[in-house]
Amino acid sequence: MRLWLRGPVLQALRSCRACGSQGQLPPLTIPQKIVATWEAISLGRQPVPKNFNFAHDVLDLWSQLEKAGHRPPNPAFWWVDGRGAEIQWSFQELGEQSRKAANVLGGVCGLQPGDRMMLVLPRLPEWWLVSVACMRTGAVMIPGISQLTEKDLRFRLQASKAKSIITTDSLAPRVDAVSADCPSLQTKLLVSDGSRPGWMNFRQLLREAATEHSCARTQSQDPLAIYFTSGTTGAPKMVEHTQASYGLGFVASGRRWVALTESDIFWNTTDTGWVKAAWTLFSAWPNGACIFVHELPRVDAKVILNTLSRFPISTFCCVPTIFRLLVQEDLTRYQFQSLKHCLTGGEALNPDVRGKWKSQTGLELHEGYGQSETVVICANPKGTTIRSGSMGKASPPYEVQIVDDKGHALPPGEEGNIGIRVRPARPFCFFRCYLDNPEKTAASERGDFYITGDRARMDEDGYFWFVGRNDDVINSSGYRIGPVEVESALAEHPAILESAVVSSPDPIRGEVVKAFIVLSPAYALHDPKKLTQELQEHVKRVTAPYKYPRKVAFVSELPKTASGKIQRSKLRSQEWGR
Numbered sequence: 001m002r003l004w005l006r007g008p009v010l011q012a013l014r015s016c017r018a019c020g021s022q023g024q025l026p027p028l029t030i031p032q033k034i035v036a037t038w039e040a041i042s043l044g045r046q047p048v049p050k051n052f053n054f055a056h057d058v059l060d061l062w063s064q065l066e067k068a069g070h071r072p073p074n075p076a077f078w079w080v081d082g083r084g085a086e087i088q089w090s091f092q093e094l095g096e097q098s099r100k101a102a103n104v105l106g107g108v109c110g111l112q113p114g115d116r117m118m119l120v121l122p123r124l125p126e127w128w129l130v131s132v133a134c135m136r137t138g139a140v141m142i143p144g145i146s147q148l149t150e151k152d153l154r155f156r157l158q159a160s161k162a163k164s165i166i167t168t169d170s171l172a173p174r175v176d177a178v179s180a181d182c183p184s185l186q187t188k189l190l191v192s193d194g195s196r197p198g199w200m201n202f203r204q205l206l207r208e209a210a211t212e213h214s215c216a217r218t219q220s221q222d223p224l225a226i227y228f229t230s231g232t233t234g235a236p237k238m239v240e241h242t243q244a245s246y247g248l249g250f251v252a253s254g255r256r257w258v259a260l261t262e263s264d265i266f267w268n269t270t271d272t273g274w275v276k277a278a279w280t281l282f283s284a285w286p287n288g289a290c291i292f293v294h295e296l297p298r299v300d301a302k303v304i305l306n307t308l309s310r311f312p313i314s315t316f317c318c319v320p321t322i323f324r325l326l327v328q329e330d331l332t333r334y335q336f337q338s339l340k341h342c343l344t345g346g347e348a349l350n351p352d353v354r355g356k357w358k359s360q361t362g363l364e365l366h367e368g369y370g371q372s373e374t375v376v377i378c379a380n381p382k383g384t385t386i387r388s389g390s391m392g393k394a395s396p397p398y399e400v401q402i403v404d405d406k407g408h409a410l411p412p413g414e415e416g417n418i419g420i421r422v423r424p425a426r427p428f429c430f431f432r433c434y435l436d437n438p439e440k441t442a443a444s445e446r447g448d449f450y451i452t453g454d455r456a457r458m459d460e461d462g463y464f465w466f467v468g469r470n471d472d473v474i475n476s477s478g479y480r481i482g483p484v485e486v487e488s489a490l491a492e493h494p495a496i497l498e499s500a501v502v503s504s505p506d507p508i509r510g511e512v513v514k515a516f517i518v519l520s521p522a523y524a525l526h527d528p529k530k531l532t533q534e535l536q537e538h539v540k541r542v543t544a545p546y547k548y549p550r551k552v553a554f555v556s557e558l559p560k561t562a563s564g565k566i567q568r569s570k571l572r573s574q575e576w577g578r
C-alpha cells in the first residue's frame with residue numbers, strides 16, 4: 001500500500017510503530033493510529049499543523065485506506081429521497097465526484113482560494129459535493145437555509161461579497177430579484193434537471209468535468225466557512241471558521257460524544273443551512289464513518305421512524321423538537337435493529353422527553369451544547385453518567401466556566417454566563433472573528449472569557465445546567481426564571497405536546513411568566529379554563545411555585561427556525577408589542 005502521508009500523521013505512524021509491540025493492548029490499526037493523531041490535535045495535546053486541508057489530508061487519506069482494504073465496505077455517504085432513489089459513494093467515489101465539482105468551481109465559476117460561495121441547497125447530495133469542492137479549491141463556503149427571503153439574500157450576498165451561488169429552482173427567482181444589487185456576484189449555479197437564463201446547470205457541468213484536480217494547499221488558519229447567525233438580536237453576524245477550527249475541531253467529540261468509528265452510519269436530520277450539517281460532516285468523516293442523509297422535505301415522525309428501522313443506521317441525531325414528536329408515536333411498533341447511539345442538541349432537552357425515548361427504545365439520549373461560533377462546548381459522551389436535565393460537562397479542549405458580567409469565574413451552583421476561556425490561549429477550534437465587525441468580536445469577550453450569551457449553572461461535579469439564553473431569562477418581581485425549567489415542568493403533564501415560555505408585561509410585577517402551549521391531541525377538547533388551572537397547579541407542584549405561568553395561551557403551533565428550534569424571541573416581541 002502506498003499512503004500519501006505528511007506532517008503529524010506521518011510522525012504518528014512512525015512513533016506508533018512501537019505501540020503494537022508494547023504488549024497489553026492490541027496493536028492499533030493504521031486508521032486508528034491516524035485518527036488518534038487527529039484526535040490529539042483536536043484535544044489540544046498536539047500542535048495544529050501549519051498546512052491543513054480537510055479534503056486532501058482527511059478525505060483523500062480515507063480514500064487510500066479504503067483502497068488498501070483498511071475500512072469496512074460501508075459507504076462514506078448514503079443519500080435516500082424516501083421515494084426509492086438512493087446514492088451511495090465510497091470515499092474514493094466522493095473523492096472523484098468532488099474533484100470534478102472542484103473543477104467546475106475553479107473553471108467556469110473562476111473561484112480562487114479565498115473567494116466566497118453561497119451554498120443554499122436542500123438535503124441533496126450536491127450540498128456535500130460542493131462543500132468538499134470548496135475545500136479543494138480553497139473557496140470559502142457560506143451555507144444558508146432554503147427559506148431565505150429576497151431581503152435575507154440581498155443582505156447576505158452584499159455583506160459576504162460572495163462571487164458565486166449554488167441553489168435550486170425554488171430559490172433561483174429570489175436570487176435573480178436581488179442580483180442587480182449584488183455586484184460581487186458573478187456566477188450562478190443551478191442544481192436542477194431544467195435550465196434557467198443567467199444560470200449554469202451544475203449537474204451538466206459536473207458530468208462533463210475532468211476528474212483530475214490539484215487540491216489547494218491551504219494553511220490551517222485560512223478561512224473555510226462563513227455562517228450567518230440568525231440575527232435574533234440585531235443584524236445577522238458573519239461567523240468565520242478556519243480550515244482547522246472546523247476541519248480538526250470535531251474529531252475528538254466525533255469519537256467520544258458521537259462515538260463514531262469507521263463502521264458506523266450516522267444520520268443527523270439537520271438542515272444543510274445550519275451549522276449542525278457541518279458539525280456532522282467534520283465529526284463523521286475524520287472518524288471514517290458514513291454520513292446518511294434523508295431528503296426529508298418535511299419533518300414527519302413516521303418517515304423518520306421508518307427510516308431508522310429500514311436502514312442500518314447506528315447513530316442518530318436530531319433536535320429536541322423532533323424527539324418531542326417522535327415520543328408521541330408508539331415506538332414499540334418499530335424495530336431499530338442497528339441503532340445503538342442517539343444524540344441531541346441545539347436547544348434544551350426536556351428530561352421527560354429523554355425518559356420517554358429511553359423507556360421505549362432502551363437507548364439513552366446524549367445531549368450536547370454548542371454554537372455557530374464554537375465546536376462542542378458541553379456534552380454527555382458515550383459511557384459517561386448522564387444527569388437528567390444537564391447538558392453534560394465541558395468538552396475538551398475548552399475550559400468552560402460560569403462567569404459574571406466582568407468575566408470572573410463564579411462558584412458551583414451560582415447562575416451566570418457560560419464562558420469559554422480564550423486567554424492566555426485561544427483554543428484553535430473556535431471562530432476566528434465576526435467578519436468586518438471588530439467591535440462585536442471584542443464585545444463577545446469579558447476578561448479572559450468568551451461569553452456565549454447563554455446562562456447556566458455548574459454543579460460541584462462540573463455538570464452544566466442550562467437556564468436560558470440571556471434574553472430569554474424572565475425577571476419577575478426580582479426572581480430570575482429560566483424558560484427551560486418551566487417548559488420541562490410542563491412537559492411532564494400528559495396534556496403538553498410542547499410549550500414555549502416567555503416573559504409578558506404585567507402592571508404590578510413588571511413581567512410575568514407566560515406559557516404558549518400546544519396540546520396533545522387527547523386534550524384538544526378540554527375546557528381551556530380548567531386546563532389552565534390544572535397546568536398551573538402542576539407546575540407549582542413539580543418546580544418552585546413562583547415559576548408557574550401566570551398567563552397561558554393554547555396555540556396550534558410554536559414559531560420555529562428552519563432547524564426546528566423554538567423562537568421564543570418572536571413570542572416575546574409579540575407580548576411586548578415590539
Ligand SMILES: Nc1ncnc2c1ncn2[C@@H]1O[C@H](COP(=O)(O)OP(=O)(O)OP(=O)(O)O)[C@@H](O)[C@H]1O
Nearest residue numbers: 229230231232345346347348368369370371372466
Ligand atoms: N443543549 C442545548 N441546550 C440549550 N440550548 C442549546 C443547546 N445547544 C444549543 N443551544 C442554544 O443554541 C445556541 C446556538 O445556536 P446557533 O449558533 O446554532 O444558532 P442560532 O440558534 O441561530 O443562534 P443565534 O440566535 O445566536 O444566531 C446556543 O447559544 C444556545 O442558546
